[in-house]
Amino acid sequence: MSVERTLSIIKPDAVSRGLIGEILKRFESAGLKIAAGKLLRLTRERAQSFYAVHKERPFYASLCAYMSSGPIFVSVLEGQGAIMRNREIMGATDPAKAAPGTIRRDCGKDVEQNAVHGSDGPETAATEIAFFFRPDEIFRY
Ligand code: IDP
Ligand code: MG
Numbered sequence: 001m002s003v004e005r006t007l008s009i010i011k012p013d014a015v016s017r018g019l020i021g022e023i024l025k026r027f028e029s030a031g032l033k034i035a036a037g038k039l040l041r042l043t044r045e046r047a048q049s050f051y052a053v054h055k056e057r058p059f060y061a062s063l064c065a066y067m068s069s070g071p072i073f074v075s076v077l078e079g080q081g082a083i084m085r086n087r088e089i090m091g092a093t094d095p096a097k098a099a100p101g102t103i104r105r106d107c108g109k110d111v112e113q114n115a116v117h118g119s120d121g122p123e124t125a126a127t128e129i130a131f132f133f134r135p136d137e138i139f140r141y
Contacts (some may be wrong), residue, residue, distance in 0.1 A: 006076070008027070010074075011114070
């Protein structure tokens, strides 16, 4: 397996409940390195752009309102097989269906306010990282 980079977002529900440290600890404990990170707030338009792939879904408007409702912590995670590793640590989309010990099971509120986002493949990881970070903001280990 090769070293990969993936985009992680700690979503507004988790940031507002003081869970940034708890969630970053889980990434680091799993061997993922934090290669970039920042706290920011998306405008509604930026949230719509980030989630454009979901624009036909019934939850799109609500998702974009929620994702622009408060600060988020965006980071680039780096490591062996980082994309799928991060998805495993996150757990299933719906916290009620996520495996015990996953971030979404332990920290998510519901299927929308599910604590974290993670890229789902190499192409989306590259696009999503570039959405938030310039190359010179990303560090190598
Ligand atoms: P993922 O985040 O596990 O990849 P996606 O299907 O890509 O799941 O959905 C993107 C985000 O949209 C989810 O993380 C969640 O915040 C929201 N979402 C997904 N499905 C639903 C739903 O059925 N109702 C409300 N929000 C949803
Ligand atoms: Mg997805």
